[in-house]
Amino acid sequence: MAAHAVRVTGLTRAFQERTVLDDLDLTIAPGEFVALLGRSGSGKSTLLKAIAGLDHDVTGSGELEVPQEVAVAFQDSRLLPWLRVLDNVELGVRPGRGRAALEEVGLKGRERAWPAELSGGEQQRVALARCLVREPRLLLADEPFGALDALTRIKMHDLLRELCAKHRPAVLLVTHDVDEAIELADRVVVLQESRIGLDLPARDADRTHLLSALGIGVAA
Ligand SMILES: Nc1ncnc2c1ncn2[C@@H]1O[C@H](COP(=O)(O)OP(=O)(O)OP(=O)(O)O)[C@@H](O)[C@H]1O
Numbered sequence: 001m002a003a004h005a006v007r008v009t010g011l012t013r014a015f016q017e018r019t020v021l022d023d024l025d026l027t028i029a030p031g032e033f034v035a036l037l038g039r040s041g042s043g044k045s046t047l048l049k050a051i052a053g054l055d056h057d058v059t060g061s062g063e064l065e066v067p068q069e070v071a072v073a074f075q076d077s078r079l080l081p082w083l084r085v086l087d088n089v090e091l092g093v094r095p096g097r098g099r100a101a102l103e104e105v106g107l108k109g110r111e112r113a114w115p116a117e118l119s120g121g122e123q124q125r126v127a128l129a130r131c132l133v134r135e136p137r138l139l140l141a142d143e144p145f146g147a148l149d150a151l152t153r154i155k156m157h158d159l160l161r162e163l164c165a166k167h168r169p170a171v172l173l174v175t176h177d178v179d180e181a182i183e184l185a186d187r188v189v190v191l192q193e194s195r196i197g198l199d200l201p202a203r204d205a206d207r208t209h210l211l212s213a214l215g216i217g218v219a220a
Contacts, residue, residue, distance in 0.1 A: 005030045005138045005170030006051055007065040013046050013058045020046050021058075022194035030137065031168040035181030035202070038191030039214055044174045045142055047191065048072075051172065052140050067138050071131035071169075075143040077123035079115040079130075086111035089129045101129035105159060121152035125159070132163065139169045143176065157184060178210045190214065 006028040013021040020043040028034050038044045049055045050064070052072050058064070079088045085107070089098040102111060105125040115123055124144060131139055145153045161184060164171060175181050181188045181202070188205045190198035190213045198213050 003030075004028060004065070005032065005067060006172065008047075008051065011047070011050060011058055011064065013043070013050060013055065019194055021050070024195050026189065026196055028138075028170045028172060030170055033164060033171040033173070033184060033186045035185035035188045036172060036174045036191065037176070037178065037181055037188060037210060037214060040176075042191040043194060044191055048140050048142050048172060048174055051138075069135060069137045071134045071136035071139050073124075073127050073131055073139065073141040073144040075146045077115070077120075077127040079123055079126055081115050083115075084111065085113050085115065085118070085126050088115065088126060089133055091130070093133050097133045098129070101132040102126070104132060104163065105129045119152075121148050121156065124148065124156060128159070128163065132167070135167070136169045139164075139171045141171065142174045144173075145180070146176065153180075160184065178207055178214070181205070181210070182207065 004027050006026065008024060008026045011021055011024045012019065024047070036044050036047065046055070050058045051066055052070060053066065080091070083091065086098045086102065089101055099111060102108060105128050107122065107125050107129065110118070115126070118126065127144070145156050148156060157180065173184065182205050185202045188200055188202050188210065189196050190210065192198065192213065
């Protein structure tokens, strides 16, 4: 097995005059779950897109090593409205594995539904199933639960934890939610001033410390 699921060295990305990522390094081990925090506009999505291979304008002395089997989940499920749930899940992959994946995310029986007939949480479950059928070695998730209500979010946390324990992909989860990061991840990293400023095991991560790293003061 490869020594790492992601290895980024010297990654730089600028938009016009503004350098968003500057000579950034990040390594993720196989099976490791990393939560990426950072202030709004700090470059979290930019980093995720670069790792996903969706950004061809990254520059610098950058070296990007990412496995072939990558799946990406976004805040909106990005399901195609004209395809039924099962066809969305199996889009671009060999048919046949979608039913099992839908069962894994608790949507057995909804294969023939249209995306518009599903709730937001159910649509995110379909998006997770779509990731699962790809058997990813790396799952990149950009605020996948950001638009969900609190209760649905808790259920999705449980589901993601369960799926990760079973399939063991490496995960890079972009989130605004410090508690979500500590709860789900093995390791928490914070983007600060265009680089990884803070990098620590989730078990050592302290809520107040992380909030202050994000520039959010907490009253004692
Ligand atoms: N295509 C683009 N063109 C110009 N500027 C961009 C582009 N994409 C991102 N940026 C800028 O880069 C910076 C980082 O954006 P990014 O979306 O990565 O931040 P983020 O940390 O994910 O923010 P948020 O938490 O608010 O989603 C922002 O200032 C944004 O305006």
